[in-house]
Amino acid sequence: MAIRQLSLTDFRNLRSTTLDFDPHVNLIFGENASGKTSLLEAIYVLCQADSFRSHQLRQCVNHGKSGFLLFGRFADFKAGLAKSSKKLEIHVNGEVIRRRSELVRRVPVQIVNAHSFELIDGSPQQRRGFLDWCLFHVEQSYAEIWGELRHALKQRNRLLKSRRDLKLLDYWDDHLVSPSAKLYEMRCRQCDALRDLLATEFSDLLHDIPIEIEYRRGWPEGVELKDALVAQRQRDVQSGFTNSGLHRDDLIFTTNGIRTSAVLSRGQGKRLCMALLMASLQLVNRITGKRIILLVDDLQSELDSEAQQRVYQKLEAMDLQLFISNIGARPPAGLAKDFKMFHVEHGTIKPRIFS
Numbered sequence: 001m002a003i004r005q006l007s008l009t010d011f012r013n014l015r016s017t018t019l020d021f022d023p024h025v026n027l028i029f030g031e032n033a034s035g036k037t038s039l040l041e042a043i044y045v046l047c048q049a050d051s052f053r054s055h056q057l058r059q060c061v062n063h064g065k066s067g068f069l070l071f072g073r074f075a076d077f078k079a080g081l082a083k084s085s086k087k088l089e090i091h092v093n094g095e096v097i098r099r100r101s102e103l104v105r106r107v108p109v110q111i112v113n114a115h116s117f118e119l120i121d122g123s124p125q126q127r128r129g130f131l132d133w134c135l136f137h138v139e140q141s142y143a144e145i146w147g148e149l150r151h152a153l154k155q156r157n158r159l160l161k162s163r164r165d166l167k168l169l170d171y172w173d174d175h176l177v178s179p180s181a182k183l184y185e186m187r188c189r190q191c192d193a194l195r196d197l198l199a200t201e202f203s204d205l206l207h208d209i210p211i212e213i214e215y216r217r218g219w220p221e222g223v224e225l226k227d228a229l230v231a232q233r234q235r236d237v238q239s240g241f242t243n244s245g246l247h248r249d250d251l252i253f254t255t256n257g258i259r260t261s262a263v264l265s266r267g268q269g270k271r272l273c274m275a276l277l278m279a280s281l282q283l284v285n286r287i288t289g290k291r292i293i294l295l296v297d298d299l300q301s302e303l304d305s306e307a308q309q310r311v312y313q314k315l316e317a318m319d320l321q322l323f324i325s326n327i328g329a330r331p332p333a334g335l336a337k338d339f340k341m342f343h344v345e346h347g348t349i350k351p352r353i354f355s
């Protein structure tokens, strides 16, 4: 779902304004610290009720103000977000909604920034987050099953920490096993789909470097989760948390059997990260039919110009609404002829007519 219009008030350093966006390509330029990332962040926060820069939305409130307001008109709905010092209120089509997921589900949004390029070498948590974003949008039951698993894990960890009522561990083990099995299957299927896309549509980004993706589960091979949980109990009680399970799954990337981190150059690693990210956008778009909002922050300082051009060509061919920061005052080669441009100067955003 494309965002057509954004109104923002007291968000970061940005001067309150209303902006009309292009449904395909929007380019944002301006000096360092002018507010480019903040504009991308405002769009992200409006769609996610969360930020990629800080999980505390109060950080986004303009210094000296008590809250911020965001309002957006999307292709087929309106959304508003009011953050005050005490609470966060989310509106969809004029009604207050209770669950964040009701907003998040409507419009898939992703950010590409320096952090995105840590995907293959960064933490397993980041890789699980990468899988989860996609699954949240493509699998109807995903959020609910994930909620069941999180609840069971929390209860189990609480018991382990308190070291009381340990006989209840059997009960929570059972409640962990069922959602874990379902999520494991979903994640496996998603890895298969990503593998296919990397080997076909996105292979040219990798210069034909063969990439193998292994989805490794977070408990020992050849053992049922239930048995693994029982076997690790003593250790879990000692450490006060559940040492293995689906919450410890990971993705392993290799080329000809060797970890990519030991083989690929930094540039190749970044291309792989980009290819993975784009493949996941493609999956979500194809399965849900929803246009994805992709925020690209400062790609220029991450990829060389040849890689950038390939990436932009690919992005251009996908069903996305793009917001790209830091591209200079001219659109990058390979991008559409139709686009809107915004100049940010000391927090003031102005549309720029380009001819």
Ligand SMILES: Nc1ncnc2c1ncn2[C@@H]1O[C@H](COP(=O)(O)OP(=O)(O)O)[C@@H](O)[C@H]1O
Pocket (backbone or CB within 6 Å): 011, 012, 013, 030, 031, 032, 033, 034, 035, 036, 037, 038, 039, 059, 060, 061, 062, 063
């Ligand atoms: N809550 C806030 N209130 C006011 N200014 C802020 C807030 N948070 C960050 N800033 C400032 O906003 C400016 C713009 O930051 P940013 O959007 O990251 O700039 P750019 O991406 O253009 O380099 C920076 O000077 C930063 O210090």
Ligand SMILES: [Mg+2]
Pocket (backbone or CB within 6 Å): 036, 037, 038, 297, 298
């Ligand atoms: Mg920035």
